[in-house]
Amino acid sequence: MVSLKAAVLWLYACSVVLGGSEGSFEEVRATEKVVSFPERNANSTPNPLMVPLTLIQGADLKGAVCLDGTLPGYHLHPGSGSGKHSWLIHLEGGGWCNTIRNCVFRKTTRRGSSKFMEKKLPFTGILSNKAEENPDFFNWNRVKLRYCDGASFSGDGQNESPQLYFRGQRIWSAAMEILMSKGMQNANQALLSGCSAGGLASIIHCDEFRALFPQSTKVKCFSDAGLFLDVLDVSGGHTLRNMYRGVVSLQEVQKNLPSYCTSHLDPTSCFFPQNLIAGIKTPLFLLNAAYDEWQIVSSLAPSSADPQGYWNECKLHLAQCNSSQIQFLQGDF
Known part of the structure; x- marks a missing residue:
């Protein structure tokens, strides 16, 4: 594995296709299809390996449940040969929920309930078992941990009235416990990766992941399109x-954020990667777009910040941006 402390590769990372009915921003995010850059060619891969969903039995006894109270799950394909003792854990992405209303909506989707998760998923790209497609990891133990909490695997609370369980941190812990029991404790090298909201989670949990293993185990983390920026939108606001403030407050994320950050910054600031990266001790790799499509559309120039539609053409087609818009984007990215 590469021995750099951190490598920032400005490439297109996550392919995001929005879908579902019109509604709030978070409702759309809950139903989107999020595919990481290493997984992007799933549909074009002939006969991809289909890996079944495994629910974490007994997780509910530890309070580790999805938003609706169902069991969390993962997909695991065991390693072989030289990769038998190497592990890759990929944290699924898919936005966040920051209000009771959109968390209630989210629990009716696969982003909030294992009842709606696919029973099998294709393992392609970085999860593929084909050496020609995935030469570095094809024979590793490869895991995709499903995302059903809405706070990047970091919340720990609940809301009784609408029966919402904010248990991302417990899901993370329960998943790591079961994977360690399935052989990950004997890993000689391990990589924690994640896409989008999962990419943020891979940053938040990077040092926790390192702490699971003895010092002799090579451990690194990889965040794919998880570098969400705390910047002003086009109206001068903070979309x-x-x-994020709603996510952190509603789901009680603050108790699980690194103390090296919360000791001098507010909890919301510590949910932004830019305030976490410097304190992470484990080698961390960042893959992000120079012009992150999602952040341009939903964070920098959302409709709420651009009611006159001045940014409509630019944010959907960068070639249509004028010089002042490009200057604004380059100032942030």
């Missing part, structure tokens, strides 16, 4: 910060 993403306001949304």
Whole structure:
């Protein structure tokens, strides 16, 4: 594995296709299809390996449940040969929920309930078992941990009235416990990766992941399109910060954020990767777009910040941006 402390590769990372009915920003995010850059060609891969969903039995006894109270789950394909003792854990992405209303909506989707998760998923790209497609990890133990909490695997609370369980941190812990029992404790090298909201989670949990293993185990982390920025939107407001504030407060994320950050910054600031990266001790790799499509559309120039539609063409087609818009984008990215 590469021995750099951190490598920032400005490439297109996550392919995001929005779908579902019209509604709030978070409702759309809950139903989107999120595919990481290493997984992007799933549909074009002939006869992809289909890996079944495994629910974490007994997780509910520890309070580790999805938003609706169902068991969390993962997909695991065991390693072989030289990769028998190597592990890759990929944290699924898919936005966040920051209000009771959109968390209630989210629990009716696969992003909030294992009842709606696919029973099998294709393992392609970085999860593929084909050496020609995935030469570095094809024979590793490869795991995709499903995302059903809405706070990047970091919340720990609940709301009784609408029966919402904010248990992302417990899901993370329960998943790591079961995977360690399935052989990950004997790993000689391990990589924690994640896409989008899962990419943020891979940053938040990076040092926790390292702490699971003895010092002799090579451990690194990889965040794919998880570098969400705390910047002003086109109206001078804080669209993403306001949304993150809701996530952190509603789901009681603050108790699980690194103390090296919360000791001098507010909890919402410590949900932004830019305030976490410097304190992470484990080698961390960042893959992000120079012009992150999702952040441009939903954070920098959302409709709420651009009611006149001045940014409509630019945010959907960068070639249509004028010089002042490009200057604004380059100032942030």
